[in-house]
Amino acid sequence: MRDSIVRLDKAAKAFATPEGQTVTALDAIDLDVSRNEFLTLLGPSGCGKTTLLQAISGFVQLDGGRILIDGEDMTDRPPYRRPVNTVFQNYALFPHMTVGENTGYALEVAGVVKAERTKRVGDALRMVGLEGMEGRKPRQLSGGQQQRVALARAIIARPKLLLLDEPLSALDKNLRQSMQIELKTLQHELGISFIFVTHDQQEALTMSDRVAVLSGGRIQQLDTPRAIYDQPKNSFVATFVGASNLFEGEAGSGQLVTRDGLSISHGRQGATGAATALIRPEQFFIAQADDSTPSLDVDLEQIVFVGSTFELFGRTATGRRVIAEIPAMRRSLVGEIEQTRRARLAYDPAAVHLLPAEAA
Amino acid sequence: MTSIAFRRRAQLAVLLGPVSLFLAVFFLGPLAIMIVTSFLSPGLYGGVEWTWYPHNYGRILGFADPMFEDFDPIYIAIFLRSLKIAAMTVLATLLVCYPAAFCISRLSDRWKNFCLFLITLPFFTSLIVRLFVWVLILRPTGLANEVLIGTGIVSRPLDLIYTDGAIILGMVYVFIPFMFMPVYASVEKLDWTLVRASLDLGAGPIRTFLRIILPLTAPGIAGGAVIVFIPALGNFVVPAILGGAKVMMLGNLIEQQFLAARNWPFGSALAMMVMTVMLVLLFIHVVVSGRRGFDPATGH
Numbered sequence: 001m002r003d004s005i006v007r008l009d010k011a012a013k014a015f016a017t018p019e020g021q022t023v024t025a026l027d028a029i030d031l032d033v034s035r036n037e038f039l040t041l042l043g044p045s046g047c048g049k050t051t052l053l054q055a056i057s058g059f060v061q062l063d064g065g066r067i068l069i070d071g072e073d074m075t076d077r078p079p080y081r082r083p084v085n086t087v088f089q090n091y092a093l094f095p096h097m098t099v100g101e102n103t104g105y106a107l108e109v110a111g112v113v114k115a116e117r118t119k120r121v122g123d124a125l126r127m128v129g130l131e132g133m134e135g136r137k138p139r140q141l142s143g144g145q146q147q148r149v150a151l152a153r154a155i156i157a158r159p160k161l162l163l164l165d166e167p168l169s170a171l172d173k174n175l176r177q178s179m180q181i182e183l184k185t186l187q188h189e190l191g192i193s194f195i196f197v198t199h200d201q202q203e204a205l206t207m208s209d210r211v212a213v214l215s216g217g218r219i220q221q222l223d224t225p226r227a228i229y230d231q232p233k234n235s236f237v238a239t240f241v242g243a244s245n246l247f248e249g250e251a252g253s254g255q256l257v258t259r260d261g262l263s264i265s266h267g268r269q270g271a272t273g274a275a276t277a278l279i280r281p282e283q284f285f286i287a288q289a290d291d292s293t294p295s296l297d298v299d300l301e302q303i304v305f306v307g308s309t310f311e312l313f314g315r316t317a318t319g320r321r322v323i324a325e326i327p328a329m330r331r332s333l334v335g336e337i338e339q340t341r342r343a344r345l346a347y348d349p350a351a352v353h354l355l356p357a358e359a360a
Numbered sequence: 361m362t363s364i365a366f367r368r369r370a371q372l373a374v375l376l377g378p379v380s381l382f383l384a385v386f387f388l389g390p391l392a393i394m395i396v397t398s399f400l401s402p403g404l405y406g407g408v409e410w411t412w413y414p415h416n417y418g419r420i421l422g423f424a425d426p427m428f429e430d431f432d433p434i435y436i437a438i439f440l441r442s443l444k445i446a447a448m449t450v451l452a453t454l455l456v457c458y459p460a461a462f463c464i465s466r467l468s469d470r471w472k473n474f475c476l477f478l479i480t481l482p483f484f485t486s487l488i489v490r491l492f493v494w495v496l497i498l499r500p501t502g503l504a505n506e507v508l509i510g511t512g513i514v515s516r517p518l519d520l521i522y523t524d525g526a527i528i529l530g531m532v533y534v535f536i537p538f539m540f541m542p543v544y545a546s547v548e549k550l551d552w553t554l555v556r557a558s559l560d561l562g563a564g565p566i567r568t569f570l571r572i573i574l575p576l577t578a579p580g581i582a583g584g585a586v587i588v589f590i591p592a593l594g595n596f597v598v599p600a601i602l603g604g605a606k607v608m609m610l611g612n613l614i615e616q617q618f619l620a621a622r623n624w625p626f627g628s629a630l631a632m633m634v635m636t637v638m639l640v641l642l643f644i645h646v647v648v649s650g651r652r653g654f655d656p657a658t659g660h
């Protein structure tokens with residue numbers, strides 16, 4: 001049994017909109033985060049990610065349910081008495097204080113003496129690669145540096161849990177990628193649990209031990225990044241994480257037939273009833289016309305070169321859209337189909353994932 | 361000099377010319393007249409005599425003037441009382457406006473605009489009329505006393521009007537909008553995620569107020585304090601109406617010297633002194649907020 005650091009027990013929160021309706025931001029959420037875990041909350045804008053973080057940090061009062069941090073009930077504790085710190089999206093550095101004062105704020109508040117504070121501020125800043133910057137004001141730093149100060153400030157008091165609300169979304173792509181790796185390394189070194197919020201699925205898959213996919217105030221799936229990607233539990237998860245081709249139909253043993261008459265092979269013997277087959281674009285490969293592996297014939301509408309791969313946008317004879325991704329090293333094959341504008345997209349039935357049918 | 365730079369300057373001169381001329385004629389001119397007058401001796405029936413007479417300033421400080429009286433600190437007393445009343449006015453308006461600014465800044469836009477409108481509403485009626493309403497309320501047979509007697513809280517009318525308290529009340533009433541606007545501007549600008557960050561890092565509400573909210577709204581408080589203090593110090597309408605003959609402030613003293621006592625040089629000296637105090641205050645304010653201006657952190 002894993003050691004739990006945060007437990008949400010049927011945490012519920014609804015907001016009233018100005019139009020007089022209510023929005024369910026958290027719909028009886030159960031969540032268990034282990035010690036030293038990197039958990040990511042992934043979901044579209046408005047799905048309740050920030051609300052969930054704020055419920056843990058104490059800025060949102062729950063309508064129902066409980067929150068335990070390290071075994072202690074925190075449901076009614078104010079934010080300043082919870083052993084949790086937050087890295088805010090816009091950094092929220094105190095503009096009237098220096099980098100050193102910002103970083104040492106939690107220690108100052110806790111009454112740590114000046115000498116020790118100075119030392120620990122130096123350590124924390126070194127950890128995020130900003131040594132010697134104590135005397136600067138936040139405005140004199142770049143966005144990436146401000147982000148690091150916010151990080152140093154949040155970890156200096158060694159919280160039991162660090163919450164990060166889309167901390168990288170304001171950074172440009174290269175910086176974001178290097179920060180992703182740094183964050184992951186830092187989390188490992190510190191041994192603090194991280195709950196990281198993002199709407200970027202790539203980021204979620206890259207960094208996390210586990211990912212919770214949220215939609216409509218509910219956790220749709222909580223799993224390792226691979227399980228989320230390879231075995232999504234429903235079509236929302238399948239389409240939100242990664243690109244996907246979904247085929248709804250009647251499943252039989254080894255075969256699924258869609259309403260428009262397509263037949264998709266899959267590896268699951270003994271499957272029956274309504275189901276949806278998922279084929280990721282990169283599972284397709286280009287087959288020869290006389291090949292006997294299961295495949296789909298498509299007319300190609302567009303072929304897009306994105307560097308490492310070609311993206312093929314095609315349509316089946318019945319007008320269904322199909323996306324395929326072909327490694328760029330196969331460019332001779334691609335040259336061929338560029339001429340004919342037709343392709344036979346083959347796939348391995350064992351890699352086809354079957355989703356249960358959903359109530360519409 | 362490039363022709364563009366030259367055109368810029370020419371434009372600037374054309375734009376600033378009228379203002380500069382106006383200030384020179386209607387501000388610097390009278391100021392020069394006052395400075396000169398303050399070093400002359402008073403004429404017997406008003407006006408001035410063109411003889412060098414440095415005692416006007418000494419007299420303010422209470423030093424004996426052979427032509428008038430012995431050492432008499434009355435003017436210092438009036439000066440100190442004016443400082444006190446102006447300071448109390450600043451404090452009282454701040455105590456009203458600071459919390460109000462927080463409340464109003466959190467309202468929806470519609471209510472916000474409505475409240476701001478209410479605050480500017482007094483400017484639409486005459487100050488004198490509004491102050492006389494306070495006379496009606498505060499006088500021995502006025503509304504306040506009637507209510508107090510009617511409810512049995514007191515048996516005889518209280519001395520409400522013609523006191524320091526009445527003046528401060530009137531001053532607060534007059535100057536609240538002046539304090540409110542700068543204070544509100546800084547409160548409105550306050551970034552509440554900073555407050556959250558402070559609470560998140562373990563600081564309780566009081567410490568968060570002292571360490572985050574107060575320093576970040578300090579420019580508005582300082583601005584409001586200067587904007588209220590300076591006119592309050594020289595104000596003569598409020599003490600004239602609500603202070604009666606009993607409570608005198610610098611403004612009334614100066615007015616009296618020019619009109620009743622007809623001692624223009626002494627009145628000029630007093631006015632110069634008030635202006636010096638104000639200039640010093642303004643200078644301090646500009647230097648302090650100017651230093652902050654160089655600080656990239658606050659963005660001013």
Ligand SMILES: Nc1ncnc2c1ncn2[C@@H]1O[C@H](COP(=O)(O)OP(=O)(O)O)[C@@H](O)[C@H]1O
Pocket residue numbers: 015016017023024025043044045046047048049050051052
């Ligand atoms: N203070 C609030 N008042 C009213 N509605 C809110 C409030 N905070 C969040 N909501 C609503 O709750 C839902 C979830 O919001 P949020 O947690 O901020 O989503 P996310 O961070 O995933 O984008 C949204 O529909 C949002 O409009």
Ligand SMILES: [Mg+2]
Pocket residue numbers: 049050051
């Ligand atoms: Mg959010």
